[in-house]
Amino acid sequence: MLLWYVWIRLVDGAWHRLDDISKQLHLPKNAVEWAAKFLCDKGMAESGFEEGEIRLHQGGARFEDAVKTLLSSAKPPR
Numbered sequence: 001m002l003l004w005y006v007w008i009r010l011v012d013g014a015w016h017r018l019d020d021i022s023k024q025l026h027l028p029k030n031a032v033e034w035a036a037k038f039l040c041d042k043g044m045a046e047s048g049f050e051e052g053e054i055r056l057h058q059g060g061a062r063f064e065d066a067v068k069t070l071l072s073s074a075k076p077p078r
């Protein structure tokens with residue numbers, strides 16, 4: 001859910017400050033930073049020139065695909 005909450009704040013394509021997202025969602029900044037880093041690593045978002053900025057990446061990455069990679073990495077080995 002955390003990833004979705006952060007991602008949905010980015011859908012307008014504008015630059016957003018992680019501090020602002022943290023305040024809007026009433027979540028700890030480190031949780032929002034983790035979600036932002038994950039979304040950037042999966043190609044769904046990009047970091048800004050200034051620290052703590054993020055926006056939705058204009059590529060074709062889908063939210064569902066990023067979540068699937070998270071779920072598959074969380075499964076215990078058999």
